[in-house]
Amino acid sequence: MTVMTVADVSRWFGNVVAVNDVTMSVGPGITGLLGPNGAGKSTLINMLAGFLPPSAGTVTLDGAPVWKNPQIYRSIGLVPEREAAYDVLTGHQFVVANAELHGLPDAGAAAQRALATVQMEYAQDRKIGGYSKGMRQRIKMASALVHEPSVLLLDEPFNGMDPRQRLHLMELLQAMGAEGRTVLFSSHILEEVERLASQIEVVVAGRHAASGDFREIRRLMTDRPHRYVISSSDDRALAAALIADGSTTSVSLDSTTETLEVDAVEFLPFAELVPRVARDAGIRLYRVSPADESLESVFSYLVAI
Numbered sequence: 001m002t003v004m005t006v007a008d009v010s011r012w013f014g015n016v017v018a019v020n021d022v023t024m025s026v027g028p029g030i031t032g033l034l035g036p037n038g039a040g041k042s043t044l045i046n047m048l049a050g051f052l053p054p055s056a057g058t059v060t061l062d063g064a065p066v067w068k069n070p071q072i073y074r075s076i077g078l079v080p081e082r083e084a085a086y087d088v089l090t091g092h093q094f095v096v097a098n099a100e101l102h103g104l105p106d107a108g109a110a111a112q113r114a115l116a117t118v119q120m121e122y123a124q125d126r127k128i129g130g131y132s133k134g135m136r137q138r139i140k141m142a143s144a145l146v147h148e149p150s151v152l153l154l155d156e157p158f159n160g161m162d163p164r165q166r167l168h169l170m171e172l173l174q175a176m177g178a179e180g181r182t183v184l185f186s187s188h189i190l191e192e193v194e195r196l197a198s199q200i201e202v203v204v205a206g207r208h209a210a211s212g213d214f215r216e217i218r219r220l221m222t223d224r225p226h227r228y229v230i231s232s233s234d235d236r237a238l239a240a241a242l243i244a245d246g247s248t249t250s251v252s253l254d255s256t257t258e259t260l261e262v263d264a265v266e267f268l269p270f271a272e273l274v275p276r277v278a279r280d281a282g283i284r285l286y287r288v289s290p291a292d293e294s295l296e297s298v299f300s301y302l303v304a305i
């Protein structure tokens with residue numbers, strides 16, 4: 001099992017504190033590293049990949065420090081955010097060059113395997129300069145996978161991709177996660193994180209703001225109202241009964257959609273309240289669903305802290 005651990009890590013550039021005392025660990029499966037622009041995601045990923053030393057704290061892979069440890073680099077593949085200027089090389093040459101840098105005994109065969117994994121064989125003899133954004137992403141992925149690392153780190157891999165390319169990359173990452181690799185990708189595109197990641201790490205302004213399943217994170221924030229959409233056989237009567245209880249802060253009736261929007265103080269008491277109130281008043285519930293449990297709203301709550 002491959003676990004990357006960041007312990008009390010800070011990184012500063014002059015006066016700028018990019019990463020501020022972060023502790024987290026990332027294990028097998030897919031983890032989403034979520035945060036707004038400038039939150040410190042790239043800095044964290046570069047430290048995880050061994051490209052950048054922490055100013056304080058340690059980054060380890062299965063207990064071994066990552067910085068200046070070439071042995072460890074064999075276990076890590078990095079797909080950087082920026083486009084490397086290798087436009088004059090063909091995809092095949094680029095992946096072979098990376099295989100050779102890793103000192104693989106049969107660089108050609110390793111490159112071919114990696115190109116097949118990302119389905120880029122058809123374009124491998126074309127120059128990277130003529131590739132689309134999605135193809136560039138895939139060729140970077142092939143070069144990151146050429147030495148079959150157990151850890152794959154991707155910095156904003158979905159940037160600039162069209163929906164078809166996104167879907168393809170998602171499938172690829174899902175396959176990597178299912179194989180038991182440790183996959184960490186950063187994103188500020190929340191939908192991808194929500195769809196892909198089993199585990200989420202949130203960084204805001206260099207600090208580790210939250211960790212875990214996003215619904216759990218949402219529920220932990222009990223000091224903020226949770227909004228639900230409810231429809232029932234008698235919305236007015238239900239609204240009156242709900243607002244009478246202390247666990248509800250506001251109820252509004254939308255007559256066009258025939259639904260109630262209800263703000264609850266805490267998840268658990270509210271989840272218990274709704275069916276009880278409906279049963280007591282003889283009201284049939286048609287729908288009770290969270291209105292704001294998308295990752296986007298979780299994220300905006302966390303950023304507001």
Ligand SMILES: Nc1ncnc2c1ncn2[C@@H]1O[C@H](COP(=O)(O)OP(=O)(O)OP(=O)(O)O)[C@@H](O)[C@H]1O
Nearest residue numbers: 013016017018035036037038039040041042043044
């Ligand atoms: N080499 C550097 N020199 C100076 N400041 C830097 C350097 N690298 C990062 N920073 C600063 O550190 C902070 C975090 O940057 P980082 O690129 O890690 O964030 P990010 O979350 O990846 O953002 P984005 O999504 O925009 O890439 C920013 O304020 C950035 O300006």
